[in-house]
Every structure is written in structure tokens, then in C-alpha cells.
Amino acid sequence: MGEIQHLLEQAAQLVAQSPCTFALTGAGVSTESGIPDYRSAGTGLWQQVDPMRISSASALHRDPAAFYRANLERWMSYRDVEPNPAHYALARLEELGYLAGLITQNVDSLHRRAGSRRVWEVHGHLRTCHCLRCAASYPMEEAARQFRGGINPPLCGRCGGVLRPDVVLFEDPMGRDYQGAVAAMGGCHLLLVVGSSLQVYPVAFLPELARQVIIINRDPTPWDDRAACVLRGNAGDILPRMVELLDRERGRASGGEV
Numbered sequence: 001m002g003e004i005q006h007l008l009e010q011a012a013q014l015v016a017q018s019p020c021t022f023a024l025t026g027a028g029v030s031t032e033s034g035i036p037d038y039r040s041a042g043t044g045l046w047q048q049v050d051p052m053r054i055s056s057a058s059a060l061h062r063d064p065a066a067f068y069r070a071n072l073e074r075w076m077s078y079r080d081v082e083p084n085p086a087h088y089a090l091a092r093l094e095e096l097g098y099l100a101g102l103i104t105q106n107v108d109s110l111h112r113r114a115g116s117r118r119v120w121e122v123h124g125h126l127r128t129c130h131c132l133r134c135a136a137s138y139p140m141e142e143a144a145r146q147f148r149g150g151i152n153p154p155l156c157g158r159c160g161g162v163l164r165p166d167v168v169l170f171e172d173p174m175g176r177d178y179q180g181a182v183a184a185m186g187g188c189h190l191l192l193v194v195g196s197s198l199q200v201y202p203v204a205f206l207p208e209l210a211r212q213v214i215i216i217n218r219d220p221t222p223w224d225d226r227a228a229c230v231l232r233g234n235a236g237d238i239l240p241r242m243v244e245l246l247d248r249e250r251g252r253a254s255g256g257e258v
């Protein structure tokens, strides 16, 4: 208890003093909502299936029906999960003015649903899909409706092309949000890395753009040695406590009892 409390206070102080802070989140933030992590030993999704076989751009092009059979219901199930205390704490940090923006590797939309506003989804999201031929955009529900009605792969109502979700698949180039995140991080003083093992490039390069880094993760990351502070544990436990400390700090700073 003593050491983690000390580290929490140290981290909260770094956040309070930083002129420009961003957060970078990975799968670890969403596991507490029930979404499987990709790389955890034993339970990580990619330990059970081969991503190159089921979720790559070439898999989609080679056999779109198999691609949808392998992925669609899992993706649609993300809609039934709820944001957890880590998502809400990050939204609260932004609301309090401590966070300039949030960069996420997650495609589950949970940060937006928790109230975060400036969000860069560098691996895309599952709210919409688009036609591979004419680029027309549709809600992801349209692909699911067709799939469940026996139309696989789901097709564009305009030209008959195959629909694909607006996520960054293995072998895809990074999207606009990644470029946006790199540009926005130009003035970044402090980066909170939350629930990311920092093993997937180019996202794992983003801490290089910050002057200081705080790591909040269950497992060690390649950045731990260079971080100003490392908090080992669940983001859903750690972040709300950090927000509480910052809230108190703000109350003191303004001299208010309110």
C-alpha cells in the first residue's frame, strides 16, 4: 500500500505540473470491460488464433466470407460491453483540463462512450464500414444485418462491392488518425501510457515524442527503464485514485471548500 500510494502521488504531481499531457491506451484498458487482450500469455487473443490468417488485409481480399465468419460476431459483441473506471477516469482527466487528448489502439469506441472528446483511434474503429470498390460508408450494423441474414460477405447497396470495417487490419497502412496523433503530440510534455505493452509499431514509437512518460500497466514494457514513473497494476484501480488526488490538488489550489 505504501509504495503504490507514493508512486500515485508522484504520478499525480507529474500530471499536475505538466503543461501538455496526452494519454496512449492499449488493450489493457478494455480487458476490465471484458474485451480480450491480444498478447497476454495464455488468454491473449493472438495466442489462440493466427491474426495473419483471420484479421489481415490479405485474408479479407483472399476470402471475404471467411474473414467475416472469423471476425464479425466477435466485433459486434464489443457493443455489449460497458466502459470501466479506467475509461471514465481518462474522460474526467480531460474534463478537468489535465489531458490534451487521448490516443488509443483500441477499436471498441469505449473511450468515446465514456465521454473522452479529443480521441485519435489509430487502429480505426468498428462504428462504420466502407465499400472496397466505391468507398461508400455504412454503419457497421448494415454489415451485421446482411451477415446475419445470410449475405456473406456483406455488400455495398450502391455498387455491389464488398464492405470492410473501418479498422486498421494487419498489413494495412496506418490511417489518418495516426498522422493526426503524431502532429498533435508536437508539444507533448508528458505521455500517460495506459494498458499498452508498447510492442506494436508504429504506435510503440509514440513515447519518443514526449519529454516524460508514465507507464500504467499490469506487465513490464520495453519503456519501463526510461519512464519517469511506473505504476504496475490494473488501470481501473490506479487511474480513479490518481484522478481523486488531482481533484483534491485542484480544490486546494483554488482554495475552495466546494
Ligand SMILES: [Zn+2]
Binding pocket: 131, 132, 133, 134, 135, 136, 156, 157, 158, 159, 160, 161
Ligand atoms: Zn460501393
